[in-house]
Amino acid sequence: MxxxxxxxxxxxxxxxxxxxxxxxxxxxxxxxxxxxxxxxxxxxxxxxxxxxxxxxxxxxxxxxxxxxxxxxxxxxxxxxxxxxxxxxxxxxxxxxxxxxxxxxxxxxxxxxxxxxxLLQASRWQVDVASPLAASAAAVEQFLATGSVPVQRMTKKGMREFDCRAAVVSLSAEEGPAGTRLMVGLRHTVPAVRPDDVLTGLRSVAGLETGEDPRLTRLAQGPLDESTGEIRDPLT
Structure with missing residues (x-):
């Protein structure tokens, strides 16, 4: 033995x-x-x-x-x-x-x-090349849509899921080279990522976001469902 x-x-x-x-x-x-x-x-x-x-x-x-x-x-x-x-x-x-x-x-x-x-949601900054007016209109249309199915390859193969259900907040503002999208995402299974939201914006509103969006996570932590605030998990 x-x-x-x-x-x-x-x-x-x-x-x-x-x-x-x-x-x-x-x-x-x-x-x-x-x-x-x-x-x-x-x-x-x-x-x-x-x-x-x-x-x-x-x-x-x-x-x-x-x-x-x-x-x-x-x-x-x-x-x-x-x-x-x-x-x-x-x-x-x-x-x-x-x-x-x-x-x-x-x-x-x-x-x-x-x-x-504690890591229940994330806030993302997404810089895309689309003009602000087109982005703002696409955001409004996306938020007014009840379900936005998208597909993405995962470790378990191609999966389809509703990216709209994970979006806590979504807004558009002037960016350094087009539009800056501010995206709040609830952590779900399978995970919905910011690029999935871009796919959803293209699907719902035909928004062309360019080939190289810049994705930056600004925060992640506990989600206050009543306000949409993402708190610091270390405090």
Missing amino acids: PDQPPQQAPPVQRLRIRYAKRGRLRFTSHRDFSRAFERAVFRARVPMAYSSGFNPHPRISYAGAAPTGSASEAEYLEIALAEVVDPDRVAVELGEALPDGLDLVTVVVSPGGSLAD
Whole structure:
């Protein structure tokens, strides 16, 4: 009978981290980011807790990662530690170990509970090439439509879903090269992404948004259903 692997001690502290994905690093896949982050915690000598088993790995919980190709000011993860540390010190040392474009914003002690359960909605900024007047008319038509089915390839194959049901808010304003859409999205299964909303605008109103829309997540967190406000999950 093979020897059983040693059991790791349980974590003594958990930290929740908000980070940003900026510039060219918006093209970083989630897998590439996770590798970069694990290298950073090693270089910063963060006293990580590890999983048990024959191949222990640092305890890092990722939640609500933005799609590859989109920038974000509000990405979140949680790390489990083998020692109690000062979150401010971890923020400095870990921030120095991460590559430029993957930038730490906030590090706090976790109050417990599930971080993923707090990430109920996101607010997005979407810059498109369409003229403001056409975009505003398309937004009005989209919001007046009860259901907007779209299709997207997922890990389970082609899926059709209603992108309108996930939209908490949608508005158009003058952008740097056309229109800036402000989009509030409820997190659903399957997930509705900002590019799905663009597909819906094309479907409902024939809006031509250009070939290279710039997607930036500005916030994600608990959703106040009465006001549509997305609150900070770390407070």
